[in-house]
Amino acid sequence: MADNVIEIKGLKKSFGENHVLDGFDLNVPRGNNVVVLGKSGSGKSVLIKCIVRLLEPDEGSITVLGENVLEMDHDELDRMRVRIGFLFQNSALYDSMTVRENLEFPMRRHWFDITKEDADQRVNEALENVGLLYAADMMPADLSGGMRKRIGLARTLILRPEIVLYDEPTTGLDPITGREIVELIMDLQQKYNTSSVIISHDMQVARMTANSVVVLADGKNHAQGTFDQLKASTDTQVKQFYEGVT
C-alpha cells in the first residue's frame, strides 16, 4: 500500500442547497504533487480549506499524515497545521507587517526558544530561496503581484511543512511570472521534499507540476490520472480542460 500523506473519503460540504463537495475521494502519496482541476465555483478551494479545517466538512473523513483531522481538538489541530503549509490565492500577507515580520510571525509562535540570529538566518534563507532578500524591509503594499506570491511561498515554507496546499498559485499573474512561480514551487519542493495539493485551472501548472491530475466536477473526483492519461481521455468534462471545448 502506498504511503499516503493525505487520504480523503466521501467528503461532503454544502452551503445551503449548494452541494459543493458531494462524496469526494482523494489520496496524495508522499512526495507527489496532485493537481486538482475544476471550474470556478466547483469547490476546489473548499476542498483544501476542509483539509486544514478552515471549513468544517458535513460528512466524510480526512486523514493527514496518519491522523484523523476531523477528530482533533484545537491544540492538536494547531500542531498539525504547522506540518501543513498553505499558500493563499492572494498570498494573504499581513499588511501591517514588513516582509521580514511576515516571515518571523509563524516562527515566533511555534519556536519559542529560537534566537534572533537563528530567526534572521532562516528568514534570509527563505528570502534567498525566492530571490527577494532585498525586499526584507518592504511593506506588502509596495510589492508586485509576483513578489507577493514569492513572499507568500517563503512564509508558507519557513516552518518546513511536510505537505503544502497551493490555492491557485498562478492566478492573477502574467504567463511569464506564472511560469517562474511554478518553477520556484518545483525547486523548493525538491529542496524540502514536500508533498503537495495544487488547486488550479491553469493547464501549464498541471503540465509542469503534476504527478497526478484530478478533475473535480459535480462535487466528486470525476477523473484521475497522469497529465498525459487525462489528455487522451474522451470524457467531455475532462476534454473541456484540455481543449477548452465547452
Added chain:
Amino acid sequence: MFWRANVFTFGSNMSKNSAWKEIFDEVGGISYFTARFFREGLRPRYEWQELLRQCYIIGYKSLPLVGITAAIMGMVLTVQSRPTLEEFGAESWLPSMVAISVVREIGPVITALICAGKIGSSIGAELGSMKVTEQIDAMEVSGTNPFKYLVVTRVLAATLMLPVLVVLADGLALYSSYIGVNLKDVVSFKLYTNQVFDSLEYSDFLPAFVKSYFFGFAIGIVGCYKGFNSKKGTEGVGHSANSAVVVASLAIFIIDLIAVQFTDLLGLN
C-alpha cells in the same frame, strides 16, 4: 378591506419578527464572542508585544483627538453656563459645576463616544479587511490563534487605555474651563483648582473611572466582533466599521444608564 388589513398586519409582524431576530442574533453573537475573549485571554501564551503596540495605537494615537475635544468641551461648557449662573448670582460656582459635570458624566461619556468613532471604526475596518483578504485565515492555518493575537490584545488595550484617556480628557477640559473662566473674570489658577478639588469627592471620581473601563471593553469587543465577522467584499468592511461605531455608541449609553442606577443603589450619587 379586511384581507388587506390582515396582510399588512402579517407583513409588519414578519418584519418586526425579523428585526427582533436580528437583534437577538447580534446580542447572542456578541455574548458568545465575549465569553470566548475571557476563555482565550486567560490561556497562556500571552501576546505582550502586540498588547503594548495596541496600547500605543489606541491610547497614544488617540490623544490629539481626545485632547482637542476635551479642551473645546470644557471651554464651551464654561462659557455657556456662565450667563445662567450669573442670573442667579452664582458665577462663583462655575468651577465646581463644570468640575462635577466633566468628571462625573461628560468627560467619560464624550471621550468614550469619540473613541467609539475612532478606535471602534478602526478596529472594525482593520479586522474586516484582514478577514476578507484571508489574513485571518492565514494566521489560523499557520497554527497561530488569531483570536488571541488580534482580538484579546485589542480589547485589552481598549479596556486599559480608555480610563487613561478619560483622566487626561478630564484634566484638559478643566484646564480649558479655567481659561474660559478667565475670559471674563480674573481667577488665579490656585483658586480655581482649590474650588474644583473642594467640590469633588471620591464618589464623583471613582464610579466614572470604573465605568470607563467598561466603555473601553465595549468599544474593543464590538469593534473586534464586527471586524471578525465581516462579510466578503469591501462593502462588508465598510459595514463592519460603520456598525462597530453605531453598536459601540449604543452600548456606551446602555452601560452609562446601568452605571447610574448602580451608583444610585450604592448611594454614591
